[in-house]
Amino acid sequence: MHINQNKDNNKQTVKRVLVKMVKICCLGAGYVGGPTMAVIALKCPDVEVVVVDITSARINAWNSEQLPIYEPGLDDVVKESRGRNLFFSTDIEKHIGEADIVFVSVNTPTKTQGLGAGKAADLTYWESAARMIADVAKSDKIVVEKSTVPVKTAEAIEKILIHNSKGINFQILSNPEFLAEGTAIQDLFNPDRVLIGGRDTPEGKKAVQTLKEVYAHWVPEDRILTTNLWSAELSKLAANAFLAQRISSVNAISALCEATGANVSEVAYAVGKDARIGPKFLNASIGFGGSCFQKDILNLVYICECNGLPEVAQYWKSVIQINDYQKSRFVNRIVSSMFNTVANKKIAMLGFAFKKDTGDTRETPAIDVCNGLLGDKANICIYDPQVTQEQIERDLAMNKFDWDHPTHLQPMSPMAVKKQVTVSSDAYSATKDAHGVCIVTEWDEFKTLDFTRIYEGMQKPAFVFDGRNVVNPEKLRQIGFIVYSIGKPLDLWMKDMPAVA
Numbered sequence: 001m002h003i004n005q006n007k008d009n010n011k012q013t014v015k016r017v018l019v020k021m022v023k024i025c026c027l028g029a030g031y032v033g034g035p036t037m038a039v040i041a042l043k044c045p046d047v048e049v050v051v052v053d054i055t056s057a058r059i060n061a062w063n064s065e066q067l068p069i070y071e072p073g074l075d076d077v078v079k080e081s082r083g084r085n086l087f088f089s090t091d092i093e094k095h096i097g098e099a100d101i102v103f104v105s106v107n108t109p110t111k112t113q114g115l116g117a118g119k120a121a122d123l124t125y126w127e128s129a130a131r132m133i134a135d136v137a138k139s140d141k142i143v144v145e146k147s148t149v150p151v152k153t154a155e156a157i158e159k160i161l162i163h164n165s166k167g168i169n170f171q172i173l174s175n176p177e178f179l180a181e182g183t184a185i186q187d188l189f190n191p192d193r194v195l196i197g198g199r200d201t202p203e204g205k206k207a208v209q210t211l212k213e214v215y216a217h218w219v220p221e222d223r224i225l226t227t228n229l230w231s232a233e234l235s236k237l238a239a240n241a242f243l244a245q246r247i248s249s250v251n252a253i254s255a256l257c258e259a260t261g262a263n264v265s266e267v268a269y270a271v272g273k274d275a276r277i278g279p280k281f282l283n284a285s286i287g288f289g290g291s292c293f294q295k296d297i298l299n300l301v302y303i304c305e306c307n308g309l310p311e312v313a314q315y316w317k318s319v320i321q322i323n324d325y326q327k328s329r330f331v332n333r334i335v336s337s338m339f340n341t342v343a344n345k346k347i348a349m350l351g352f353a354f355k356k357d358t359g360d361t362r363e364t365p366a367i368d369v370c371n372g373l374l375g376d377k378a379n380i381c382i383y384d385p386q387v388t389q390e391q392i393e394r395d396l397a398m399n400k401f402d403w404d405h406p407t408h409l410q411p412m413s414p415m416a417v418k419k420q421v422t423v424s425s426d427a428y429s430a431t432k433d434a435h436g437v438c439i440v441t442e443w444d445e446f447k448t449l450d451f452t453r454i455y456e457g458m459q460k461p462a463f464v465f466d467g468r469n470v471v472n473p474e475k476l477r478q479i480g481f482i483v484y485s486i487g488k489p490l491d492l493w494m495k496d497m498p499a500v501a
Helices: 033-043 056-062 072-079 091-100 124-136 153-163 184-189 204-216 227-259 264-272 294-306 310-337 367-373 389-397 429-432 445-450 451-456 475-478
Strands: 025-028 050-051 086-089 101-104 143-144 172-173 193-196 226-230 346-350 379-385 421-423 436-439 463-466 483-486
Touching: 025 033, 025 091, 033 050, 033 072, 033 086, 033 101, 033 184, 050 091, 056 086, 072 184, 086 091, 091 124, 101 124, 101 204, 101 389, 124 143, 124 153, 143 153, 143 204, 153 172, 153 227, 172 227, 193 204, 193 227, 204 294, 226 227, 227 264, 227 294, 227 310, 294 310, 294 463, 310 367, 310 436, 310 463, 310 483, 346 367, 346 429, 367 379, 367 389, 379 429, 389 421, 429 451, 451 475, 463 475, 475 483
Parallel strands: 025 050, 025 101, 050 086, 101 143, 143 172, 193 226, 346 379, 346 436, 379 421, 436 463, 463 483
Antiparallel strands: 172 193
8 A cells, every 4th residue: 555645734835855865774763763763764775674583583574474563554654665775674783874864763661679679660671772872883973862761861871982982973862752542653654743852062953953954854844953962952851741740630620520420521622622721631430541651750759859850750640649539440440240250251351452542451450450469369351452462461470561672681580370361362252151241442444342141141140340431331231231330320339349459
């Protein structure tokens, strides 16, 4: 399929900037590096783009018909440019050595031990990348931070490169990504903004201009923002913290709605009509997930603490505390509604990814919901249209924060609870003979399921616990279900039952 390279909706004229043929190498072929480089290659046919990664299985997948990640529109973008000016390779040293611009998009997991454990970012992979770049570089390079990193990371990386430079000049830029999984390709085609941070020196300004010219192939100039390095780094953390804060705010209100009989959807709609607030990120749910929100807020908390701002740190920490509370509240509703025990009862879990239109399970609320139910000895059957059984088993076997390390460094031992968890290929077999159904991902297909058929195949009383507010609770009650929808008026069955154990 040919990609339709639509101009942005504002019909602004995008000035095509002719640049000399540059070579770009991206270190890291994950959710950020792969799609970002694929779009750059598509939009900049005069630029050679190579994505490199240490994991050969991942590179082989990028070179195959079955890409390693699911993202709407990604297949078409990759196939349009792959083999022309987009390449995927494990020959890291060769391509870094030849590149003019090196994007670094490696994992920055949360530290699990030592100073800052549980909050600070672990920059081990970033430091290794910087040392490798310094070691193999034979010409001047622009090194671009693409991973989410703590403020002042660029300064640390700069020191490593300069002290190992062998006379080669390095310029460090911060170019944080602001992608939402499920809409990443459209976000790249038509970004709200592209942010480039650099040093306020002649060399730094020249490096910023070089990267700016790459994006100017398709992004209007007024959307390409330039700042200093520290502002660019902090802007990424702040943006994710603000978005997560909105989710926790509406989720806090959802608990109050259940206690008072209000409807959180109606409240959120009324609040969102205020032009100063707007409607986005006001959908009550079991909580946020994904690779960024919690990690970035914990990182922000640690930075605040290190800079003597404990009150600010506590403010942002409360966003995560509400998120954890919401997941616990959901599990407690399930258990208390089902006669205060789910031991040996089959619970169908519809969805496992952290949101629809992605196969990403990093920090998905489903993990905490599953673990809470498994702690009460439930038997869980999971169906998700994009998440494999292997990934589900891996996620449920992992310790917290292990997911953000490369696959070959993640635990491979079979999970102890494996016999309590099964994975189904469709929603109807997952719900067959179940006592309760939990909707934990808002996949569109769940809105159109035949719930009469599902009800007839379930144990009675049959429960639906909607963690994403995707179904109509009144219609399900007419079928015969006992329904719990987050932030909605409670079913009579649940009115006198505690929300928190």
